[in-house]
Amino acid sequence: MEIKVYEHKTQYYETDKMGIIHHSNYIRWFEEARTDYMEQIGLRYDTMEAHGVGIPVLGISCQYKSMTRFGETVTIEVKGIQYNGIKMKLGYIIRDKKTQEIRCTGESQHCFLDEQGNPVSIKKSYHDWHAVFESMLEK
Amino acid sequence: MEIKVYEHKTQYYETDKMGIIHHSNYIRWFEEARTDYMEQIGLRYDTMEAHGVGIPVLGISCQYKSMTRFGETVTIEVKGIQYNGIKMKLGYIIRDKKTQEIRCTGESQHCFLDEQGNPVSIKKSYHDWHAVFESMLEK
Amino acid sequence: MEIKVYEHKTQYYETDKMGIIHHSNYIRWFEEARTDYMEQIGLRYDTMEAHGVGIPVLGISCQYKSMTRFGETVTIEVKGIQYNGIKMKLGYIIRDKKTQEIRCTGESQHCFLDEQGNPVSIKKSYHDWHAVFESMLEK
Amino acid sequence: MEIKVYEHKTQYYETDKMGIIHHSNYIRWFEEARTDYMEQIGLRYDTMEAHGVGIPVLGISCQYKSMTRFGETVTIEVKGIQYNGIKMKLGYIIRDKKTQEIRCTGESQHCFLDEQGNPVSIKKSYHDWHAVFESMLEK
Numbered sequence: 001m002e003i004k005v006y007e008h009k010t011q012y013y014e015t016d017k018m019g020i021i022h023h024s025n026y027i028r029w030f031e032e033a034r035t036d037y038m039e040q041i042g043l044r045y046d047t048m049e050a051h052g053v054g055i056p057v058l059g060i061s062c063q064y065k066s067m068t069r070f071g072e073t074v075t076i077e078v079k080g081i082q083y084n085g086i087k088m089k090l091g092y093i094i095r096d097k098k099t100q101e102i103r104c105t106g107e108s109q110h111c112f113l114d115e116q117g118n119p120v121s122i123k124k125s126y127h128d129w130h131a132v133f134e135s136m137l138e139k
Numbered sequence: 140m141e142i143k144v145y146e147h148k149t150q151y152y153e154t155d156k157m158g159i160i161h162h163s164n165y166i167r168w169f170e171e172a173r174t175d176y177m178e179q180i181g182l183r184y185d186t187m188e189a190h191g192v193g194i195p196v197l198g199i200s201c202q203y204k205s206m207t208r209f210g211e212t213v214t215i216e217v218k219g220i221q222y223n224g225i226k227m228k229l230g231y232i233i234r235d236k237k238t239q240e241i242r243c244t245g246e247s248q249h250c251f252l253d254e255q256g257n258p259v260s261i262k263k264s265y266h267d268w269h270a271v272f273e274s275m276l277e278k
Numbered sequence: 279m280e281i282k283v284y285e286h287k288t289q290y291y292e293t294d295k296m297g298i299i300h301h302s303n304y305i306r307w308f309e310e311a312r313t314d315y316m317e318q319i320g321l322r323y324d325t326m327e328a329h330g331v332g333i334p335v336l337g338i339s340c341q342y343k344s345m346t347r348f349g350e351t352v353t354i355e356v357k358g359i360q361y362n363g364i365k366m367k368l369g370y371i372i373r374d375k376k377t378q379e380i381r382c383t384g385e386s387q388h389c390f391l392d393e394q395g396n397p398v399s400i401k402k403s404y405h406d407w408h409a410v411f412e413s414m415l416e417k
Numbered sequence: 418m419e420i421k422v423y424e425h426k427t428q429y430y431e432t433d434k435m436g437i438i439h440h441s442n443y444i445r446w447f448e449e450a451r452t453d454y455m456e457q458i459g460l461r462y463d464t465m466e467a468h469g470v471g472i473p474v475l476g477i478s479c480q481y482k483s484m485t486r487f488g489e490t491v492t493i494e495v496k497g498i499q500y501n502g503i504k505m506k507l508g509y510i511i512r513d514k515k516t517q518e519i520r521c522t523g524e525s526q527h528c529f530l531d532e533q534g535n536p537v538s539i540k541k542s543y544h545d546w547h548a549v550f551e552s553m554l555e556k
Binding site for chain 4: 024
């Protein structure tokens with residue numbers, strides 16, 4: 001299966017007085033792309049939450065390489081970096097759609113929690129999902 | 140009891156490329172001031188939610204009078220306009236703290252919902268809260 | 279020319295602890311749809327700003343009719359309500375894409391400012407744009 | 418001089434459907450605290466921008482340790498980690514105000530740009546500011 005790269009069109013409300021996109025929005029775009037990516041491989045956030053499994057963020061990092069401006073569209077490439085059944089790490093590359101110039105790169109780390117806030121082992125409790133998460137690493 | 144006027148210091152992430160505070164933030168400041176106001180009169184959002192009562196927004200209006208810039212602090216005055224046990228309407232005046240120039244005026248309308256999403260009559264089910272909500276109108 | 283209705287896919291970061299989309303985001307979606315609409319009729323925000331013309335918001339209103347949840351996509355219909363060369367008013371209808379249930383309706387009022395913050399008459403100074411703005415009212 | 422630790426009261430619009438503060442807001446709180454910290458040591462963002470110097474973010478990292486909920490107030494401690502006249506790195510510790518439990522730790526990296534987007538050496542061009550930035554590292 002071919003993963004379709006996520007696109008985000010920048011919005012006026014995402015700009016700041018420096019005239020560029022405020023840096024906090026890239027963290028939100030990571031989430032947009034992550035949700036889309038997981039949906040494409042068959043792991044919908046809302047389905048997992050309906051099963052009582054949340055996917056909180058344990059850590060975020062972002063290196064800003066160039067500035068994004070209002071009116072531009074960016075592409076966000078997601079890939080699986082680590083997954084062991086309990087935690088996962090995803091990587092992101094944001095590029096300007098037109099020029100393909102890299103805007104930023106980053107990573108997010110996650111675990112899985114049940115509704116009581118306790119860690120969930122996807123490996124033990126959700127075999128189908130586990131197989132899909134594992135397949136992420138091969139892409 | 141004297142209500143203390145709420146203050147908000149503007150943040151860089153609230154600006155847009157016009158160099159001013161983006162208009163959508165005033166709606167969020169209404170909420171900040173509303174939460175604070177209700178807390179001051181003894182109706183905490185989190186307490187009400189712990190009792191299973193949510194306070195969704197039914198309508199919002201905002202008239203922008205002058206521009207707010209990064210680094211300025213605004214004051215937000217809240218007052219009760221209508222309340223009938225089932226719905227309420229609040230009014231807001233946002234002013235520059237230093238000059239007292241009016242930045243915007245607005246209103247929000249609300250109802251009360253239980254956890255199943257059904258309307259709640261505060262008048263019938265929460266007599267203590269009802270008395271406090273009624274007292275808002277006299278201020 | 280047929281205007282294409284704008285679509286927005288709801289994001290996790292737009293939800294609040296009531297489990298629904300926070301009401302302030304609809305104001306941002308109005309802006310997304312307005313920008314897209316103006317682009318479709320040939321009036322790009324960034325082009326106008328490059329000519330030194332900003333389009334600040336003078337007023338906003340929004341009536342919330344039903345709740346939007348994470349994972350849903352909404353459509354946002356925009357139409358021109360008033361325009362006199364100096365000010366304009368636009369109307370919005372947000373619907374669930376799948377069921378077409380109305381999520382909210384609203385309006386925004388705008389004027390036009392030059393880079394010194396003075397009012398601009400589009401009618402007097404930008405004849406081509408004026409013709410396009412006028413054509414909005416016929417749609 | 419004693420630096421006063423910055424406080425932020427969490428807002429409803431900062432929550433997400435997991436019932437906690439959305440992780441992207443911590444990046445914004447870093448900015449709030451950074452602005453306040455720089456103001457306390459005598460380096461106001463708006464003053465620097467009035468001199469044509471912007472302070473873009475080159476990188477951000479954040480490790481989330483525990484969850485913050487609506488109604489809680491957090492404290493945000495800032496400290497200077499690196500500064501060489503051209504770039505700087507700041508560190509952050511966010512704690513629950515009441516329990517002092519650590520909510521997250523993080524860092525931000527910055528450079529200085531003039532209005533044409535070219536790097537500025539604070540060391541060479543702004544001696545007074547340079548002395549203040551250097552003094553950060555001793556705190």
